[in-house]
Amino acid sequence: MLDDLEKYFINYYDSYKNGYNATKGGNEVGNSVHKGETNGRALLNKEDVEYIRECYNEHIPFKIIYEQYKDKISKRGLQKIWWFETWKDIHPEYHTEENKYWHSHQAKANAPEVAANNKRKFSAEEVRQMREEYDNGLTPKEVWLKYAPELAWGTVYNAITRKTYKDIK
Secondary structure, eight states, X not given: OHHHHHHHHHHHTTTTTSSSOSSSSSSOTTSOOOOGGGSTTOOSOHHHHHHHHHHXXXXXXXXXXXXXXXXXXXXXXHHHHHTTSSSTTSSGGGOOHHHHHIIIIIHHHHOXXXXXXXXXXXXXXXXXXXXXXHHTXXXXXXXXXXXXXXXXXXXXXXXXXXXXXXXXO
């Protein structure tokens, strides 16, 4: 139905001959749309994309995969594959809410390349205590003074406002 609507509006506004549309629309064979390896601009092949998606499903952080492909494709190009914006037909079953959540929260919170020494300033319990105090009315400064005045104020502020330690509920 969407293909038909696309074709209708491209025809209605004459945006194929006198506009920005490169095709007459729809997803039909013969409309000169090339996907995957048949796209002349494709920088990776099907096997590359299958491997990338398998890594995504196995919760391997993006930065590790990007290091393997940075000489073949731009970071944004790889992100489009990673987030299923392109090559949508390869392992769509891996594009689950669980995987999306892990890569948008857990990978960043736990990846060793994010934290220089991979050691956290606070335990999960300390973060929960500070957040509870903050949620119950203490100001960020009061929480900082009570729990960690020896650390930078921003370290505590980011933890209690959930900008860091996103994996802790």
